Amino acid sequence: MLPPNDSPSPNVVFIPGQIAKLRVNKQEPAYFAFASAPEDRELEVLVKRTIGASRALFDMQPGERVELLDVTGQGFDLGSQAGRDLIFVAMGTGVAPLRSALRHVLNRQQDFGELVVLYGARTPDDFCYRDETESWKIAGVELRQVVSQPDGHDWSGPTGYVQSLLDHVLPNLTSPVALVCGSREMIDQTRDRLQRMGFAPEAILTNY
Numbered sequence: 001m002l003p004p005n006d007s008p009s010p011n012v013v014f015i016p017g018q019i020a021k022l023r024v025n026k027q028e029p030a031y032f033a034f035a036s037a038p039e040d041r042e043l044e045v046l047v048k049r050t051i052g053a054s055r056a057l058f059d060m061q062p063g064e065r066v067e068l069l070d071v072t073g074q075g076f077d078l079g080s081q082a083g084r085d086l087i088f089v090a091m092g093t094g095v096a097p098l099r100s101a102l103r104h105v106l107n108r109q110q111d112f113g114e115l116v117v118l119y120g121a122r123t124p125d126d127f128c129y130r131d132e133t134e135s136w137k138i139a140g141v142e143l144r145q146v147v148s149q150p151d152g153h154d155w156s157g158p159t160g161y162v163q164s165l166l167d168h169v170l171p172n173l174t175s176p177v178a179l180v181c182g183s184r185e186m187i188d189q190t191r192d193r194l195q196r197m198g199f200a201p202e203a204i205l206t207n208y
Contacts, residue, residue: 020045086176119146
């Protein structure tokens, strides 16, 4: 999405991890996490084709307009994490707000330590941004992926839930901060696991 040419303010101001309240063609408004970085010219959200605003967004044609009604959520306070190792823990479409944060961090990578992305999905086909993950690895990001339902798919990687990957990466990091996005259950389980592993509550960030 691009701001309209007649917009008095071409750039939408938001923090990585925040959520856009969008409306399309008089549909009921719906909430979508920003998937682009604040400094990106184009605004991106991750849309699952269902009903209502999601379906309307998915079916839009070039030149049609979307109303941005509000920007909500606390987002991720990345400015105070300078110098720290960052772990991005995402499940399913929860990767969208973490992609926003990761793109923002990669634009100032010298300000941060090691970057690790742990990404879980039900099946290999459910991974989003598959055309972009290779560029993350080229930039030095350690990417680990896991699927919970591998049967019937060509998958030789780890199986299970994304929080199980934490055991493999934490010993190699120094004073890391975790950014976590997914279902409420996944967030709670990941937070509990991280706290048992010694994370302070303030080192576990969620976007709402």
